[in-house]
Amino acid sequence: MSPVAEVRDLTVTAGGATCVDGVTLGVAPGERWGVVGPSGAGKSLTAAAVAGLLPPGTTAGGSVRVDGTELVGVPETTLAEVRGCGVALVAQDSATALHPLLAVGRQLAMPLRRHQRLDRATARARVVEALAEVDLPAELARARPSQLSGGQRQRVALAAALACRPRLLVADEPTAALDGPVARALLDRLDRALAASGTALVLVTHDLGVLAAVCEQVVVLAGGRVVEHGAVREVLAAPAHAVTRELVDAARLSVPEVRA
Template sequence: MSLLEIRGLRVTYGRGPSAVPAVRGVDLTLAAGTTLGIAGESGCGKSTLALALLRLLPSSARLAGTVLLDGEDVLGMRWGRLRTVRWAGASIVFQGAMHSLNAVHRIGDQIAEPLLVHRRETAAGARRRAAELLEQVGLPASRAGAYPHELSGGQRQRVMIAMALACAPRLIVADEPTTALDVMIQAQILRLIERLVAEQGIGLVLISHDLAVLADTCDRLAVMYAGRVVEEGPARTVYDAAAHPYGRALSAAFPRVGDPASRRAPRGLPGDPPDPAALPDGCTFHPRCPVALAGCAEEDQPLRAAGPGAHLAACVHVAGAPVDGPAGGRP
């Protein structure tokens, strides 16, 4: 049995004719001890998906589908059970550690809090465990008495990871955990995450706009566009040989080490993802797609086999459909 199974997950904000679809029928699976990366531009539904996994969305959000954590449906849990699962079964590392930590409490106390509430540890036991967790993420135990503003950005992010590990969860969801960090600290945080996954056998969902980071860190990679997964497969395969035009565009947008041409002229993608409240008909990517066909504006495409390793892509070209003429996509 998989650690995490997402089946037909939909998230909609609002009701009636004005309802806005933010996540549209996502299916993903994660095994214990492995890492799943989720990539896409801002506005594609990545963070909404992350928050939906633990039902952390506002009351205006309506969820449908199934999110199985160790075989138990998170979306159907009662509040008391959900409250326990959020720390002991799964935890989340939010982007922007300075905004997630309490500025007026020492970091040791913040790490100890879930241990006191969910593990019923004594105060002394919680303090000892907090010190152990700090050392586990590469910070000296003596920093437990520091306030968040006394730490660097990388150190605060390590504190967030220590908090996420406090109750020994089976799953960690990390939403842009290296945002705004310099490249050296970013590399350290990513290596730390990789080590913890390997040593503790936890499952990790890592969300980022940076395809290169995910390809270097994750086992599998899912690319989201306009609220749905348009490509999924082995992380390195999706990065190096994406089958969907959007996956190729994301990969090409990052300069490649050792490739002077990509540094001088990185290939971006004109335009922006569509407004979820006004999605285009057919394939939602077709207005920006350089290889769109006339039929792409009329019919959306399901995920299809695109290569070995369960590589899937939602593109008409993957199925080898007959060319019926361009649809005005960008050259």
């Protein structure tokens, strides 16, 4: 089975500094990978590179392929075609993903009409389905983001990312701005949505509890490099690298809580 995403010797530089150095990762269809590490480890830049959304001022090297399409060193037109159906991103702050002045329904319909060539009526129906998949009522399609709570906005961002049924979802600290109960509810909706769609996941998180609840495989970064990787259960139960041991000790994570 061909991987959804193949990352080979990925490097990302910013301001002359190497922030990601030689990261290699392969994500199979439906597989869920977590990316963890201390602050400044290069987690978010790795996620951005996989999603084809590196910020200005950064330069990528190596290779990132999503469904066989190379994302490193290609024009924006190529990246735009891959986004939506190939790969989608859920950012930490929904304010960066949602236009403050546009109704939620319109924002969800736009990628559906562009990437799946749906007519207006079909797109509207799919918007209602997408909202329902994250437990939001159809009438919220008429609301603007400023009229929603933080948890609702993040659910809308998740619905927008999954609306086109991407092969790969990249989620960068999607619960970091939410309180405990709201974060747990979002993770439950994410888990159900991924199970229903078969979409693969790359999840950046600093929270090993989130990692254990959602992911099956993990990559540990430190200084921009992969220092450990493997099954979540095995890595968290018997961390081999000092950085991983520090993360596990800090989280005080018990093995029974790890996803089977």
